[in-house]
Amino acid sequence: MRLWLNDSERRPDPAPARADARKAVLAGTVSWLVALVVTLVFRAQLEAADLGWLVWACVTGVVLGLVGLVVVQVIRRRIARQETGSAS
Template structure:
């Protein structure tokens, strides 16, 4: 087994796979939303145990997930627009 190949022996790099980041971000945001609902339902026991910050963490997760969803959508639009320009 050789660890190094010269450039003329290498196969070309594969085309990058197109992944849909929206599904991953949406799944994470939904998980934080479920955690937020659970924190709101069990607010009293959490606060008496000193874990009231869980609610703030869940709110932060939902907000960041929504921002991430918007960012992924903007990036996807830009990629689609650049792909359309390159095919013209």
């Protein structure tokens, strides 16, 4: 087994896989939302155990997830615009 190949011996890099980042970001956001509901249900017990900050951690996760969804959508639109611009 060789650890190094010359450029002439290398095969070309494969094309990058196309993935839908919206599904991953949405799954994470929904997970944070479920965690937020659970922490709100058990808020009194969490406060008693000095873990009230978990509610705010979940709120932060949901907000960042929503920001992530917006960013992913903007990127998708920009890529679609570039593809249609180069096709015509």
